[in-house]
Amino acid sequence: MKRFLSLKFLWTLYAVLIAISIVLMLINPNLPMKEIILALTILIVFRQDFTQLISDHPSEQPSHTPRINPKLGWLGLLGLLGFAGIPCYLLSGQSFPFLFFSFFGFFGFFFDGKLSDILRDERFCQNELRANANASRFCIQMIAFCVVISAQLHSSALLPPFLMSSLGLCLGLVKFLQPYLLYRYDQLED
Numbered sequence: 001m002k003r004f005l006s007l008k009f010l011w012t013l014y015a016v017l018i019a020i021s022i023v024l025m026l027i028n029p030n031l032p033m034k035e036i037i038l039a040l041t042i043l044i045v046f047r048q049d050f051t052q053l054i055s056d057h058p059s060e061q062p063s064h065t066p067r068i069n070p071k072l073g074w075l076g077l078l079g080l081l082g083f084a085g086i087p088c089y090l091l092s093g094q095s096f097p098f099l100f101f102s103f104f105g106f107f108g109f110f111f112d113g114k115l116s117d118i119l120r121d122e123r124f125c126q127n128e129l130r131a132n133a134n135a136s137r138f139c140i141q142m143i144a145f146c147v148v149i150s151a152q153l154h155s156s157a158l159l160p161p162f163l164m165s166s167l168g169l170c171l172g173l174v175k176f177l178q179p180y181l182l183y184r185y186d187q188l189e190d
Contacts (some may be wrong), residue, residue, distance in 0.1 A: 019140030065120060070113020072106065076176075079104035084169055085161065095160040105106025109181040118186075127185040135177035139170045146170070 014027035078100065118124065146166035153159050 016180035018095070024043055054080075055132035063120060065115055065118045067069040067116045068109060068112045070110050071117075071158060073108070073113065076104050076107035078106065082165065085165065089161050091153075095164045098161055098164035099168040101165055102171040102175070104169070108176040108179040115179070115186065124186055128182055131181035131185055132178055135174050135181055138177065139174035142173065143167070143170045 010169065072141055080100075081100070081103065082098055082101035084100070085095060088097045089095050142168070146163070150163055150166075
């Protein structure tokens with residue numbers, strides 16, 4: 001349980017720091033925010049890779065998974081609103097609509113719905129930890145890749161939409177990958 005909470009806390013802290021850095025960079029482009037974001041990303045990736053798994057105690061968990069309606073997965077179509085960021089950025093210079101790409105993560109409810117009301121035994125808890133760790137690791141590495149690419153961009157006009165869209169896509173990807181990998185590990189790998 002400690003491992004899961006530390007990953008959630010780490011991911012939330014990282015997302016908040018990146019969002020603050022992006023806002024500061026948009027307010028004052030002369031600040032060395034690209035370097036700060038790159039340093040944060042490298043630190044988080046190294047911290048994530050060297051964290052060891054801590055066993056989860058099944059007595060702390062509820063006995064069954066919650067009931068989730070898989071139709072909530074259709075909310076993932078709201079991610080298409082991220083494409084509204086292109087005309088919005090061209091007309092007004094606002095890049096925040098690119099964060100709507102994070103709504104693609106709602107497609108994970110399709111897999112959460114398939115795992116509704118399943119017994120949470122020790123194997124399920126281990127698969128849950130494994131899925132969360134792999135999804136978080138993959139998405140942090142994707143953010144690190146996007147940050148390295150953004151550090152190489154020489155056009156300051158392309159930087160805000162690139163950072164916002166990549167951040168939105170990575171957040172949506174981690175929210176989708178966690179239930180997908182859990183379903184794959186628990187149901188398909190026997």
